[in-house]
Amino acid sequence: MNFPVAALSAASLSSLGPEVAMPTYDRSAVAVGIVHLGVGAFHRAHQALYLDKLMNRGQALDWGICGVGVLPGDAGVRDALAAQDGLYTLVEKHPDGRQEARVVGSIVEYLLAPDDPEAVIEKMAGEAVRIVSLTVTEGGYNLDAVTGEFQADDPGVVHDLEPGAAPRTTFGLVVEALARRRERGLAPFTVLSCDNIQGNGHAARRSFTAYARLRDPELGEWVEANVRFPNCMVDRITPVTTDEDRALVAERFGVRDRWPVVCEPFTQWVLEDDFGTGRPEFQDVGVQVVADVEPYELMKLRLLNAGHQALGYLGYLAGHRLVSQASQDPLFAGFLLDYMVREATPTLSPVPGIDLHAYQRQLVERFSNPQVRDTVARLCADSSDRIPKWVLPVIRHNLEHGGEIERATAVVAAWARYAEGVDEQGEPIEVVDRLKATLVPLARSQREDPLAFIRNRDVFADLADDERFASTYLRLLASLHRDGARATLEALASR
DSSP: OOSOOEEOSTTTGGGSOTTEEOOOSOGGGOOEEEEEEOOOHHHHHTHHHHHHHHHHTTOOTTOEEEEEEOSGGGHHHHHHHHHTTTOEEEEEEOTTSOEEEEEEOOEEEEEETTTOHHHHHHHHHSTTOOEEEEOOOTTTTOBOTTTOOBOTTOHHHHHHTSTTOOOOSHHHHHHHHHHHHHHTTOOOOEEEEOSSSTTHHHHHHHHHHHHHHHHOHHHHHHHHHHOOOOOEEEEOOOOOOOHHHHHHHHHHHOEEOSSOEEEOSOOEEEEEOOOSSOOOOGGGGTOEEESOOHHHHHHIIIIIIHHHHHHHHHHHHTTOOBHHHHHHSHHHHHHHHHIIIIIIGGGOOOOTTOOHHHHHHHHHHHHTOTTTOOBHHHHTTTHHHHHHHHTHHHHHHHHHHTOOOHHHHHHHHHHHHHTTSBOTTSOBOOOOOTTHHHHHHHHHTTTTSTTTTTTOHHHHTTGGGOHHHHHHHHHHHHHHHHTOHHHHHHHHHTO
């Protein structure tokens, strides 16, 4: 490095080295038009980047982002962005070792709801905000995994529905802002979910409309009739930022960044064109704006997201700790491809403009990128939110249509084995799941009661009652206990 390290801020941009791309627009001229709840690494590598690209073209300067943290734990992002005038460094890591860095400037404000919920509500209630977007995780919509119904007994929801309560939840904040716009005669903003859920716009509609009805039936009817909830498919592998990433940004690019983002070079966004009060010209920077997102989202959820699950539990049990290591292991790469080709793809409709076989091969290449250093443990987190949305639909479809289920069922069995909390070397596993208190005891009882885990109807509904699934699951779980993950995959590969 031939240049000094500079702490990232608006004042330091001019001193950054030539290898760092930076905003070419006047950020003081950017006005907030979008409020985004859940400013994590993915949002900053995806939606915020697309807006930054538009702004560099001289467009969308009235679509700046006000980020919002809903949880107290989001204070770290608040502090990092505050210290850096909302700026952050995005580094794309190519498989051949090339790294491209740019400073992104589309986030021009940040509010932490626990600090001042009223400020967040008023920001959304203001006429300038036309989109409220969300990345609040697959479980953030408070929908029952089996019934799809909104869970009115959630403690946060119960709190927010108390008269005069200061909202703590996404639902409370957003619906209060919508109520104020209704009272003021303003058009409602569009609610744009960017989470990995099939029909994410439909899920958001169910959640926010249900909450609004609980608060006031007339308000619920107004939300149902007037608020737009477009669906979209989002895709970019974005691992958690580490201290190693911070050091890399400083040493390689001369930027001292409290919270940079690293990601793969691939990015995709397929967006339903259903906005009530306008949207940025996203199609000008590569977003696919379409009438029907469903074929794209099912492709992504059942191939990429479920493919990550296919690698995760089995890979961890076998000793892999990085996704690239598992993907470069021929046994695991073969299992992943067999799952995609033989079980997932038969559940999909044709996807306009996409060669599914090429997409499958591309996924293996993306997962194998050694520079991204995505962890297997990240893939194994929040399984009770992910497996029912990504893997179980494949199993149910193939049970109904006489298709193959062994590999998808092996993923479920590996999750059950992983949830025991000890790997094949006897080392402890940190199970990260909102249902951990329920799932771990069930998993630990399954050596005596092998169906215990999948009889949890809150996750699996009646799937354990299906004789074909249950017998396949029992055989694979027994193999995992007796022979381990590698031998189980070797046996599947020979079938």
